[in-house]
Amino acid sequence: MRTRRIALYGAALLLIAGVGIGLAGCGGQQAQKPEPEEEKAAVTQPQAQPEEPQQPEAQPTEPPEPPQEEPPKDEQDEDAQQALIEKGKQLAQSYGCLSCHTIDGSPSVGPTWKGLYGAEVELEDGTTVVADEAYIRESIVDPNAKVHKGYPPIMPPYTQLSEDELNALVEYIKSLGGNGGKH
Numbered sequence: 001m002r003t004r005r006i007a008l009y010g011a012a013l014l015l016i017a018g019v020g021i022g023l024a025g026c027g028g029q030q031a032q033k034p035e036p037e038e039e040k041a042a043v044t045q046p047q048a049q050p051e052e053p054q055q056p057e058a059q060p061t062e063p064p065e066p067p068q069e070e071p072p073k074d075e076q077d078e079d080a081q082q083a084l085i086e087k088g089k090q091l092a093q094s095y096g097c098l099s100c101h102t103i104d105g106s107p108s109v110g111p112t113w114k115g116l117y118g119a120e121v122e123l124e125d126g127t128t129v130v131a132d133e134a135y136i137r138e139s140i141v142d143p144n145a146k147v148h149k150g151y152p153p154i155m156p157p158y159t160q161l162s163e164d165e166l167n168a169l170v171e172y173i174k175s176l177g178g179n180g181g182k183h
């Protein structure tokens with residue numbers, strides 16, 4: 001009988017011990033699990049934070065664009081002016097103006113364009129005009145309205161020119177300079 005009781009006690013102790021170890025094991029596992037989760041949470045939070053600063057970085061790249069538009073405006077004006085002069089140069093060649101006019105001051109069938117803009121032009125009727133934009137325009141569209149003294153009135157009127165073409169030709173002639181003296 002005694003041995004049986006001891007065996008029962010032993011079995012009971014083993015059970016209690018087993019349950020105790022089991023609980024301790026579970027407890028240990030439960031205590032260990034939260035640690036990796038906290039570490040993971042700690043790792044994922046810093047990863048999410050760097051993404052937020054990237055958005056403010058992308059936003060400042062947009063505002064700098066409006067200030068950039070202001071300086072190029074002058075450049076665009078200059079570019080447009082340069083393009084207009086270049087167009088006038090090409091038109092002067094394609095319309096055959098340069099077969100009668102020079103741009104280097106040398107004499108030809110017609111007066112040179114060099115230094116024409118703003119210069120005093122003596123006309124066939126003895127009067128003098130300043131070769132302003134209006135005079136240059138009129139001289140292209142209606143050359144016989146005011147004939148440059150000493151030149152034959154043989155220039156054909158260029159009435160087929162568009163306003164853009166006329167502007168380009170006038171700008172080109174203006175770009176060839178003028179000293180305000182006699183022409």
Ligand code: HEC
Nearest residue numbers: 095096097100109110111136139140143146147148151155
């Ligand atoms: C057949 C020759 C000839 C052609 C082509 C010709 N011109 Fe003339 N052009 C003249 C002569 C000659 C004069 C001067 C007599 C006059 O005032 O009409 C003149 C005068 C001018 C004047 C006034 C110059 C000044 O000193 O008073 C301008 C500006 C002018 N031409 C622009 C042009 C343009 C632009 C073209 C082409 C679209 C052109 N001409 C084509 C012969 C020509």
